[in-house]
Amino acid sequence: MRRGGLGGExxxxxxxxLPYENGIASPDTFARVFGALxxxxxxxxxxxxxxxxxx
Numbered sequence: 653m654r655r656g657g658l659g660g661e662x663x664x665x666x667x668x669x670l671p672y673e674n675g676i677a678s679p680d681t682f683a684r685v686f687g688a689l690x691x692x693x694x695x696x697x698x699x700x701x702x703x704x705x706x707x
Contacts, residue, residue, distance in 0.1 A: 663676055677685075686694075 663672070666672055666676055
């Protein structure tokens with residue numbers, strides 16, 4: 653996986669929302685977390701959440 657680029661910018665932005673005391677998770681961590689999710693359950697939650705923001 654490619655690393656670098658906008659990492660510093662994204663870290664500053666992300667820390668405005670949460671402290672991230674141990675840093676921001678690596679792409680490998682995100683892959684493991686999203687890989688463990690149920691696709692159907694994630695899809696339903698996403699649709700329900702996105703539906704609240706649309707007129």
